[in-house]
Amino acid sequence: MNLNLYIANKIRKGEITGKKLSGPIITVATIGIVLGITVMILSLAIGTGFKKEIRDKIIGFGAHVQVVNYDYNSSFETNPIERDSAFTTMVLSIPGVKHIQEFATKPGLLKTNDNIQGVIIKGIGKDFNWTYFNQILVEGTKPDVSGEATSNDVIISSTLAKLLRLKVGDKVPMFFFQERMRARNFTVSAIYDSSLPEFDKLFIFADIRHIIKLNNWNNDQITGYEISLDEFDQTPTLAQQVDILAASRISPDGGMLRTTTITQQQPQIFGWLNLLDMNVAIILVLIVLVAGFNMISGLLIIILERTAMIGILKALGKQNHDIRKVFMYLATFIVTKGVLIGNVIGISICLIQKYAGIISLDPENYYLSTVPIHLNPLHLIYLNIGTIVVSYLMMIGPSYLATKISPVEAIRFD
Structure with a gap:
């Protein structure tokens, strides 16, 4: 039996006696991940969708490559x-x-x-x-x-x-x-x-x-x-x-003949479209950072709440790496749950908009009549893996706080 995983699961379910802040904190941290993933999926799908729709329109008038007189x-x-x-x-x-x-x-x-x-x-x-x-x-x-x-x-x-x-x-x-x-x-x-x-x-x-x-x-x-x-x-x-x-x-x-590409024929439009990639990248980085810091603050609060438990575990002979594993398992629970729910919500919203076109746009300003959606499975895989990896790496630092707690001070703190 993995005792570290067992303890983390008990904290997640709120089944360990003591202060009852863990439940609300875990809920808030999970909601933060859910919102982050949902917004990132929407940002990526709308950004790539807008770029693809405009690009396809331009190509419809001139194809990808032209061969003309030299x-x-x-x-x-x-x-x-x-x-x-x-x-x-x-x-x-x-x-x-x-x-x-x-x-x-x-x-x-x-x-x-x-x-x-x-x-x-x-x-x-x-x-x-x-x-x-x-x-x-x-x-x-x-x-x-x-x-x-x-x-x-x-x-x-x-x-x-x-x-x-x-x-x-x-x-x-x-x-x-x-x-x-x-x-x-x-x-x-x-x-x-x-x-x-x-x-x-x-x-x-x-x-x-x-x-x-x-x-x-x-x-x-x-x-x-x-x-x-x-x-x-x-x-x-x-x-x-x-x-x-x-x-x-x-x-x-x-x-003689020469070739020109659609990007060479319309450099201003494609230059403008390339800026969308930068905008989407900035949005994704900011959201990941916000979600990560939300997780850090939540984990720190949980560690402080469980100071007495950490002291007791150390007094019973638990090593520092075991204590850290408890909170890393807990962070993994939160991130995994948040990512799964966020994917369900984000992809569902995208599919509804893609096929129902609920949110409309002014074609004179946006060149499109509805908000465009393009879901690339590879993009979703990279997005989820990146979010999980970054969130996990950001949890490593706060988990070390648990190793600095002295058993005597922890029990007295309780």
Whole structure:
């Protein structure tokens, strides 16, 4: 029988005679751990969820990696590259690459009877991945860009629809400035809402063949390729592999290819998102420290309350390390119980918010309509292990206080 564990369990249950402060102190210490774990799980889930949602929205407009002309032109009036089926096949053979699609862009003006708005028309083809847009389309139907005839349908944002007073089915002319002004008449077939004002006010989507004709390109010329990956964290590594393939492709006219990643295209947004990691880390450290000091104060009070018991145990021959073990076992009981309850509460709240969306947000300020939640099992494991280890290490110091108590002074203190 483990006598140290037995005594610790008796203190936890309040079954040892004497002062009765242990029960309330243990309860308060446990509640502190529960609250700490719950807040940490919520902070981590909301922080990673917000970052993931915003990142996915941005990638939905531009993919993880783009392959374009090696001209370092940063405008949307681009120089073309040649379609290369062999190149796309090689890119798709890279492990981690999920999809590749062609695209083209061109700036222009949308004009109605009352308003005019500068936009970027993004050309998409039959290989376009509709996964993201299926989630953000709020009205209408997707244009058919896979038919033999060029589609005149376009997708605009709800922001542009409100600004220009357009609805599904309306005709809208668009003007392009080249050697001479050129115009195209489009029909609004669908409206999307990404809650990203910078993108919603800028992009409309149409058949890529319109841009090819407007630029007087041949049918084998496009702006470039967009490459989607299985995991965002793979972007630097896979972009480098794609770049090696792109560097080996030289078109008949001597043109070359280059690659850009989504983080290079949108450095301000991703720099802002990276700050969220620092904020979450600071919150986690502060909460762990507060929970740890709560445990320290609770354990010190329990040790002081059990001074007479410590003196009696020493008088009976108990060694200092045995006395310390009693209180370390007690601390382990408190931390373990607090962590388990905190996980149940924290994960439950996260799941309710994830699937019910009870807490809403203002999309104009937060780019999201509800508080985002992303539960990563690995993050939860690290969080729990880290909390238990840090709390246990912080208990070692206070446990030494019990070894400094003299049996004679302890019994007299009682």
